[in-house]
Amino acid sequence: MDDSLFRALADPTRRKILELLTERTLTAGEIAEQFPIAFASVSHHLGVLKAADLVAAEREGQFIRYRLNTTVFQEVVRYFMTRFGGEGAKHA
Amino acid sequence: MDDSLFRALADPTRRKILELLTERTLTAGEIAEQFPIAFASVSHHLGVLKAADLVAAEREGQFIRYRLNTTVFQEVVRYFMTRFGGEGAKHA
DNA sequence: ACAATATTTAGATACTTGTATAAATATCTC
């Protein structure tokens, strides 16, 4: 389990970005609009998420579209369930 | 979902501590032995884990015994599964 | 090629954090 993954999840802004991407894919600008911080700061967060392989980016004309990489989330769930899940996780 | 939880998980030493506690409860000293850093540093990590409610501590004579708080882990699993789990999580 | 739009990268700064050493607290034994 990569360290960058957990560090990426440690920031609330980044977790919020991930939750936004659950609904649908979004461009960097659409994501940045949702936050009171500078676009460049959001771009930095997107870079961290991409480095952790939690999201994937694809250029679409002048825009860059981000989407959730669900595969990695499944790995996270598995990590927690196998190591710490105990009983309760099985029927969640 | 509390911010302190994810920040607590972001450090590899702390994740290792949690994994050690999966096997059995351990005293602070037994935990500290496993790491190349100072006892006080491990104690700091234990404080972070306790603040995030990931572990519970109980004095036992001169020792302090730590145990995993599995309830919180179930919440973590649920967080990931409901928001990001997709299909793969269901039969993991 | 130029201007406009979208996004990232670079450089700076304030804040947080992981670690260390030293001091403090708690318990046990004599």
Place this chain on the structure above:
DNA sequence: GAGATATTTATACAAGTATCTAAATATTGT
């Protein structure tokens, strides 16, 4: 109560990080 052991708390510092502004890169349209 003094000394030994176990652990935490206090203080300091280097490294990491979230944010900002400004500059750079990429694409589109005229």
